[in-house]
Amino acid sequence: MAVVEVAKEAEVGSPTKQRPKANKQFRDRNQIMLARLGWRFTTPALVIVGAITIFPVVFSIVLSLSNVNITGNGFQLQGFTFSNYSLLIHSSEWRYSLGFTVFYTFVTVFIEVVLGTAFAVLMEKLSKGRGPMMALLLLPWSIITVISAELWQYVYQGTYGVLQYLINSIGFGKPVILGTPTPAIIAMMAADIWKTTPFVAVIVLAGLVMLPSDVFEAASVDGCSPWQSFWKITFPLLRPTLSIAVLFRILQAFGVFDLPFVLTSGGPGTSTTSLAILGYKVMFNNLEFGPGSAVAVSATLLVLIGCLLFLRAFRSQVNGGDL
Amino acid sequence: MNSDQVEPKARIRRRRGGKYAVALATSSFILAACGSSASSSSSSSATTAASSGPQTITWWSSPLGAGSADIRSNLISAFEKVYPNIKVNLVSAPTNTDTNRAQLTTQISGGSTSPDVFMGDVIWPAQFGAHGLALPLSKYLPSSYWSQFAPGLVQGATYKGQVYGSPLFEDQGFLFYRKDLLQAANLPVPTTWEQLQQEAVQLVKSGAVQNGFVWEGNSYEGLTCNFMEYLGSAGGNVVNSGYTQSTINSAAGQRALTFMRSLITSGASPASVTTMQEPQAESTFVAGNAAFLRNWSYAWSDSQTSAGSAVVGKVGVTTLPTFAGQSGTGYANIGGWNLYVNPHSTHLSADLTFIKWMAGTTAQTMLANASFIPTLQSVRQQFAASTTAPPPLQIAAKENLIPRPSGSPNYAAVSQAIYTNVNSALTGSSSVSAALSSAASQMNSALSGGL
Structure with missing residues (x-):
């Protein structure tokens, strides 16, 4: 039986060997046709994507390097200048916002990754009910940030807030959470962590499920404790997945806007003014589009540099994970 | 074979040509989109639309009154009855003044011909005038038109000699108090800030009420208004007359801010006052949880609407207090809204007809009955003399007024510097x-x- 099958395969395969050149040419032309068709189909989409992503980015770079005057007829660009950037560097508000955004990004991303990984490991251990648990876990992530920020507002609010009531009822007075700088920053971070930990957990869980089980079997045969096997096997194998999660989170956290916009509108004082909030205020409240664009471009450049450095440091992990 | 090889190359070339064509087409499309704003404007200024056929103008306005009390549609139908040839299409604008401005500036600087007429904050004339986002109305309306408004309002709508906004209604800060609580504790209505503070502390300590004095202390535009009132009472101002130098860091500034902070440290105001905007301050008071409230005139009608108020019939309104040792009443900050015209509007004559009607006796009386302070001097005086008019309208003229430094086109940044600090x-x-x-x-x- 087996011999017959092999023979059949040989027969089927043989014509290919006989006319390799013609077939190759046929394949090339076919591929060209396909490629051409592909280009035709994707061009409209590419053009639209280009128009709505590349054009605004280039335009805001141009704005940030010009003396911009907004008029009833749109923007007037008057000459090339670096003054928008020197304005930023000399502005204490920009320096504060930069420091705040970097600090906020570091703390939230770190905690989210730790918590998210812990949740993912727990979820992986679950044999039953992983689906409902996953749905429950994803709930915060699926709520639009503006809505969830409004919900947190009810928790933190200074007059009828739930948290203030709880703290008061156990005899610690009536703290004004969103009206005092440090508690306001912590409160905002908590809301962010609550919302985006599930995102990290889901990515890490996907990575965990893909890990080969034989390594773990071998480890347990060799008498590895669960703690050891997590740090020596799971964690190193998960690093590619984790790097992707961290990268996504850095990009998002660095541009945080909706949370402070709803919760504190940048206050108290300027203590929760992220770069995105500052850019919005400068552009759309003060109509200073030159300096405002410089704020936006500075934020983009910094997060780009940050991500490139991160990718460089974790290049082997990101590439090695076949992701 | 040879021709076979040439053909794909030719096709590739053609294909590339196609790609360039697509790229060119798209970029020119973008350019056209940007350019259209420039071309449309040149024609608009010349247009003074013929008043013959029926026209539709768009009016951009945030709500005038809450829920069913909103009088915008009443105003429009009354206007359309008098001018059947002009239809007014209402666009409801955001209530947050900053969001409202962001949408308008994007729309108008983008060359949009709509809205034709927009209701804008009294602090916008300089910014909108300097950036050409509103039409200089004084070019189209005679000085006899401007002289019928209450004093100071037209000046507030002027930037570099041109009037940009036609005053629609005015607003100012008032002190609302609980008559019943003061009576029970045998306390007089406060006339100085110090007295207000002391009474608030007393009422809170006695357990008569949860909070003493609530006002708008959040980090936003409303705090600039509140601060200006204390500063005015202390005899200071925030900028010099030429708008070149800040004068906030003065003895008066020290006195005003030290006092505001002491309201919180003494317990006269809850610490959460630093997170309150108008709605939070008002709802605390209206729910019966505060003895005193600083707010705008509309808080009167809200506190007297039995649906959401626990203090109907228990509220008094008075002028804001001043500091001990100063004569007269306190200073109230000027708020309110003007009507502006989009410089791209293609229905200028209809726009002006609408604006003039809104400044007329009929519309101003409708506004006053809804407890907005009218801007037309004759209507305002009539309501001030009436004993049945909403109380804020009766006492409005008794307050000293202090404007925000909105004469600078960079007012938004100036105000931001004030309220954040x-x-x-x-x-x-x-x-x-x-x-x-x-x-x-x-x-x-x-x-x-x-x-």
Whole structure:
């Protein structure tokens, strides 16, 4: 039986060997046709994507390097200048916002990754009910940030807030959470962590499920404790997945806007003014589009540099994970 | 074979040509989109639409009154009855003044011909005038039109000699108090800030009420209004007359801000006042949880609407207090809204007809009955003399008024410098003098066109 099958395969395969050149040419032309068709189909989409992503980015770079005057007829660009950037560097508000955004990004991303990984490991251990648990876990992530920020507002609010009531009822007075700088920053971070930990957990869980089980079997045969096997096997194998999660989170956290916009509108004082909030205020409240664009471009450049450095440091992990 | 090889190349070339064509087409499309704004404007200024056929104009306005009390559609139908040839299409604008402005500036600077007429904040004329986002109405309306408004309002709508907004209704800060609580504790209606503070502390300590005095202390535009009132009572101002230098860091500034902070530290105001905007302050008072409230005139009708109010019939309104040792009443900040015309509007004559009607007796009376302070001097005086008019309208003329420094086109940044620093002094995260000096330097940088 087996011999017959092999023979059949040989027969089927043989014509290919006989006319390799013609077939190759046929394949090339076919591929060209396909490629051409592909280009035709994707061009409209590419053009639209280009128009709505590349054009605004280039335009805001141009704005940030010009003396911009907004008029009833749109923007007037008057000459090339670096003054928008020197304005930023000399502005204490920009320096504060930069420091705040970097600090906020570091703390939230770190905690989210730790918590998210812990949740993912727990979820992986679950044999039953992983689906409902996953749905429950994803709930915060699926709520639009503006809505969830409004919900947190009810928790933190200074007059009828739930948290203030709880703290008061156990005899610690009536703290004004969103009206005092440090508690306001912590409160905002908590809301962010609550919302985006599930995102990290889901990515890490996907990575965990893909890990080969034989390594773990071998480890347990060799008498590895669960703690050891997590740090020596799971964690190193998960690093590619984790790097992707961290990268996504850095990009998002660095541009945080909706949370402070709803919760504190940048206050108290300027203590929760992220770069995105500052850019919005400068552009759309003060109509200073030159300096405002410089704020936006500075934020983009910094997060780009940050991500490139991160990718460089974790290049082997990101590439090695076949992701 | 040879021809076979040539053909794909030719096709590739053709294909590339196609790609360039697509790219060119798209880029020219974008250019056209940008360019259209430039071309449309040149034609619009020349247009004074013929008043013959029926026209539709768009009116951009945030709600005038809450829920069913909103009088915008009543105003429109009354107008359409008088001018059947002009239809007014209402676009409901955001209630948050900053969001409202962001949408308008994007739309108008993009060359949109709509809205034709927009209701805008009284602090916008300089910014909109300087950037050409509103039509200089004084070019189209005679001085006899402008002289019928209450004094000071037209001046507030003027930038560099041109009037940009036609005053629609005015607003100012008032002190609302609980008549029943003061009576029970045998306390007089306060006339100085110190007296207000002391009575508030007394009422809170006696357990008569949860909070003493609530006002708008959040880090936003409303705090600039509140701060201006204390500063005015203390005899100060925030900028010099030429809008070149901040004068906030003065003895008066010290006195005003030190007092505001002491309202919180003494317990006269809850610490959460630093997170309150108008709705939070008002709802605390209206729910019966505060003895005193600083708010705008509409808080009167809200507190007397039995649906959401626990204090119907228990509220008194008076002029804002002043500091001990100063004569007269306190200073109230000027708020309110004007009507502006989009410079791209293609229905200028209809726009002007609408604006003139809104400044007329019929519309102003409708506004006054809804407890908005009318801007037309004759209607205002009539309501001030009436004993049945909403109380804020009766006492409005008795208050001293202090405007915000909105004569600068960079007012938004100036105000931001004021409210962020005042807020951080209120929360205790910076000292009064540090906040004032930081506000002064940020204001100076804003006045000279900085961040």
